[in-house]
Amino acid sequence: DIQMTQSPSSLSASVGDRVTITCRASQGVGIFLNWYQQKPGKAPKLLIYAASSLQNGVPSRFTASGSGTDFTLTIISLQPEDLATYYCQQTYSTPPVTFGQGTRLEIK
Amino acid sequence: QVQLQQSGPGLVKPSQTLSLTCVISGDSVSSNSASWYWIRQSPSRGLEWLGRTYYRSNWYYDYAVSVRSRMTINPDTSKNQLSLQLKSVTPEDTAVYYCARVEAMGRGVAAFDIWGQGTMVTVSS
Numbered sequence: 333d334i335q336m337t338q339s340p341s342s343l344s345a346s347v348g349d350r351v352t353i354t355c356r357a358s359q360g361v362g363i364f365l366n367w368y369q370q371k372p373g374k375a376p377k378l379l380i381y382a383a384s385s386l387q388n389g390v391p392s393r394f395t396a397s398g399s400g401t402d403f404t405l406t407i408i409s410l411q412p413e414d415l416a417t418y419y420c421q422q423t424y425s426t427p428p429v430t431f432g433q434g435t436r437l438e439i440k
Numbered sequence: 441q442v443q444l445q446q447s448g449p450g451l452v453k454p455s456q457t458l459s460l461t462c463v464i465s466g467d468s469v470s471s472n473s474a475s476w477y478w479i480r481q482s483p484s485r486g487l488e489w490l491g492r493t494y495y496r497s498n499w500y501y502d503y504a505v506s507v508r509s510r511m512t513i514n515p516d517t518s519k520n521q522l523s524l525q526l527k528s529v530t531p532e533d534t535a536v537y538y539c540a541r542v543e544a545m546g547r548g549v550a551a552f553d554i555w556g557q558g559t560m561v562t563v564s565s
Contacts, residue, residue: 375555
């Protein structure tokens with residue numbers, strides 16, 4: 333199975349900061365990588381698909397890049413409503429579907 | 441607008457069967473492009489996929505190794521829903537359970553684009 337490792341596990345940032353989360357796959361997944369945002373008590377929500385494509389309705393302050401094994405999700409200017417846990421997920425080799433362990437983002 | 445509405449008990453006794461239902465609106469469980477998943481989330485296991493079903497002229501099923509011997513997914517075309525049955529549950533099956541749709545999103549990549557609201561299931565006597 334392909335393992336997904338995110339870093340950091342948690343971070344704290346201020347409104348307006350630029351925030352970057354990384355995701356590494358245990359083997360190459362091409363661009364078959366998605367990012368999700370999960371707010372407290374809610375289901376995950378698709379933010380980014382195919383490594384860098386913004387899902388409809390997602391604010392443009394979210395941007396992502398990468399291919400192969402290394403990926404990043406960046407929030408260009410952090411907003412209070414971005415408080416959430418962020419997950420990467422590979423869809424290159426399924427089943428099984430595999431997710432990263434999550435990055436918890438706190439607002440200072 | 442596609443929506444998934446989950447229902448089922450929040451408390452199940454050890455050794456009993458966990459049963460959940462996911463009613464689909466705005467799409468069809470027998471869609472030729474979608475796949476329908478059950479996923480659970482717990483602090484110890486994170487987001488863990490459990491199984492999926494999809495229809496491509498025939499019904500297909502896949503289950504995670506960890507639950508394969510205990511789990512069944514049933515699509516019901518008459519009610520446009522899918523169900524999950526997990527037998528012989530233990531406290532380790534305590535989690536939030538989600539149904540979710542996978543669809544092709546573009547650039548040849550599929551993603552979980554629609555999720556149910558989640559059901560917290562506690563296994564306890």
